[in-house]
Amino acid sequence: MAHKLSPLASPLLHxxxxxxxxxxxxxxxxxxAAEIRRLAAERNAVILAHNYQIPEIQDIADYTGDSLGLSRIAAETDAEVIVFCGVHFMAESAKILSPExxxxxxxxxxxxxxADSITAEQLTEWKAEHPGALVVSYVNTTADVKALTDVCxxxxxxxxxxxxxxxxxEILFNPDQFLGAHVKRETGRDNIHIWAGECHVHAGxxxxxxxxxxxxxxEADLYIHPECGCANSAIYLAGEGIVDPERVHxxxxxxxxxxxxxxGSGTVLVATEIGMLHQLRKAAPEIDFRAVNDRASCSYMKMITPAALLRALALGTDEVDVPADTADAARASLERMIAIGQPGLGE
Known part of the structure; x- marks a missing residue:
């Protein structure tokens, strides 16, 4: 574990x-914003923000993107401190890739x-039921689960x-059942066992x-995240000709x-957490991006508030650590994925 950070004075902390x-x-x-930048400079910290964060957090961050992509970027910086504005498993991934x-x-x-929909204990039991099977885990899992995984x-x-x-x-795919169904459909493999987990926001x-x-x-294009409960419906709508298949992505x-x-232009219906709309609108302001479900907001992601970010930088809290043996095993499962090629950036 890195040494505990000393608190820094801030006129806003009270x-x-x-x-x-x-x-x-x-x-x-x-x-x-000025105080966040001052504290980050004093800490030699890099601020990462996931695409599902509130716009104010996305805009103050040094890098915004997918969780794995952000962790890989942070590992290549000379920052001594990584402040991950996201959820807990994402900060774990950053620690796994930047143990120092x-x-x-x-x-x-x-x-x-x-991530909470499968535990290391549950995965251990599942593996025992299918000896010889290979475990494929989505990056949206805890470090303990990654450590029991063959490839992420x-x-x-x-x-x-x-x-x-x-x-x-045999493949044991976890934890997202909708992504697992997408993989099974695309690969045509019938020896994939899929864990019945889900993101409650995407499932909704x-x-x-x-x-x-x-x-x-x-006339709208559809951008569908494969974690969504509507993913199979999107394929059905395209197959039935209700929606032009070329518009379903x-x-x-x-x-x-x-x-x-x-x-280019036009209207795009977006099926994922609504925080993503901020980055999409910045990237292509001429396109009319609309949420399929404008209530699809993750309350966990929204816990990273301006006050929380200031507190973390000023007080040096909350630190995330991963035991060395767990981190080593989890890192190996990520490295096997990267060695396959097409490593992607994240979820």
């Missing part, structure tokens, strides 16, 4: 208050329903990862809702940004 929904009391104004750096998360209570994957490379594995080997973006929105916007968040850069 305004920070804790509450049932997280740290509050500070507005994201110019004074706050101090990693902070602005609120250690920011969990993840998807992202939503952008999950199909490539599974296709790279011996055809006669339903097929009927997508169909209604597509009917209301018949199954994309990771990073791929959505790439696609937006090529889109």
């Amino acid at each position: 305004k920070v208050v804790d509450g049932p929904e997280g740290w509050s009391g500070i507005e994201a104004d110019d004074e706050w 750096k101090t990693v902070l998360i602005p609120d250690e209570r920011a969990g993840c329903s998807l 994957c992202t939503s952008s490379n999950a199909v490539d990862v599974v296709n790279s594995l011996p055809a006669d080997k 973006i339903s097929g009927p809702e997508l169909a209604r929105r597509a009917e209301e916007n018949p 199954m994309l990771s968040t990073g791929q959505m940004l790439d696609a937006a850069g090529r889109q």
Whole structure:
């Protein structure tokens, strides 16, 4: 574990208050932004923000993007401290890839329903039921689960990862059942066992809702994250000719940004957490991006508030650590993915 950081004085720190929904009391104004930059410079810290963060956090960050991509970027910087504005498993991934750096998360209570949907104990039992099977784990998992994994994957490379594995080997795919169904459909393999986990936000973006929105916007392209509950419905709508198949795009968040850069103009319906709209609109302001479900907001992601970020930088909290043996095993599963090629950036 890195040495504990000493607190730094900040004239805004007295305004920070804790509450049932997280740290509050500070507005994201110019004074706050200047203080964040001062504290980050004094700490020699790099600030990372996931695409699902609130716009103010995305805009103050040094880098914004997918979790794995951010962790890989941070590992290449000369920063001594990584402040990960995201959820807990993401900060763990940063620590796994940068064991010598101090990693902070602005609120250690920011969990993840998807990562929590499988534990190391459950994976151990599942492996025992299928001796000889290979474990493929989405990067949206805890360090303990990654440590029991043969190879990790992202939503952008999950199909490539599974296709790279011996055809006669059983696959245990976890934890997201919707991404697993997408991989099974794309690979055509019938020896994939899929864990019944889900992100509660993505699972809540339903097929009927997508169909209604597509009917209301018949000329719109559809950007669908494969974690979504509507993913199968999107394939069905295209197959039935209800939606032009060329307008249906199954994309990771990073791929959505790439696609937006090529889109040109028009309307795009986006099925993922609504924080993604901020980056998409910045990348392609001429496109009318609309959420399939404008209530698809992750309360855990939104726990990273301006007050939480200030507190983390000033006080040096909350530090995230991963035991060395767990980190080594988890890192190996990530490195195997990268060795396959097409490593993607994240979820």
